[in-house]
Amino acid sequence: MTTTTTKDLYTIMHERKSVRKYDPTFKMTQKELEEILTEATSAPSSSNLQPWRFIVIQDDATKKELRAIANNQEQIETSSAVIAVLGDAEMYKNVEKIYTQNVTEGHMGEEQKNITISNTQRMYPAAPLAVRQNIASFDAGLISMQLMLIAKEKGFDTVTMGGFDKVKFAERFELPENQFPIVLIAIGKAAAPAFGSSRLPLEDIARFI
Secondary structure, eight states: OOOOOHHHHHHHHHHOOBOOOBOTTOOOOHHHHHHHHHHHTTSOOGGGOOOEEEEEEOOHHHHHHHHHHTTTOTHHHHSSEEEEEEEETTGGGGHHHHHHHHHHTTSSOHHHHHHHHHHHHHHTTTSOHHHHHHHHHHHHHHHHHHHHHHHHHTTOEEEEEOOSOHHHHHHHTTOOTTEEEEEEEEEEOBSSOOOOOOOOOHHHHOOOO
16 A cells, blocks of 8 residues: 655645546456555544445446436446445444454454444434435545545546436346445546636635634
8 A cells, every 4th residue: 555645645635636538448457446445445434334335337338328327427438437336324234243343453342342332223223214324425425535535546537426317326236225326436547637626715615713
């Protein structure tokens, strides 16, 4: 894994752009995609329940189908892969596995594990579905941004897409009821420079009290 300095991080942040024109002849390996996803999972999540799930679409015929579901966006077909970021509204069902691993890796003791599991099992299943979906969507945003920065650091380009038919996507990819699509991320090599974009000044978006 490449060690990134603070200066390098700022460079990566500013060089990352939303690329929509990709070299269709460039193909990433599954290992490269797996490395990016693995690093991205260091992102934070509510109660460390990690409610993100992924479908990585590399097959050309499947990407062609997906393009029809995603408003005919060209980058669906020309990018090396499309990473569908999903949310799991039943993320709490992994709590014992996650916190047992925490103990095994030395991050907490057995007593704290049991308290955390008990609290999670009491709170999360009782929360309305919309609340759990909002939690999963927020956490998916965190890992998606991290994923795109890691991809850029490794020399790849990305773009996020929220404009797709989520009902048709869920049907096509046979998602279980507890999972729902949130965003698509195209990844590959740019075939043309991305457009730059401006940002609102700080005084328009922040208050210091």
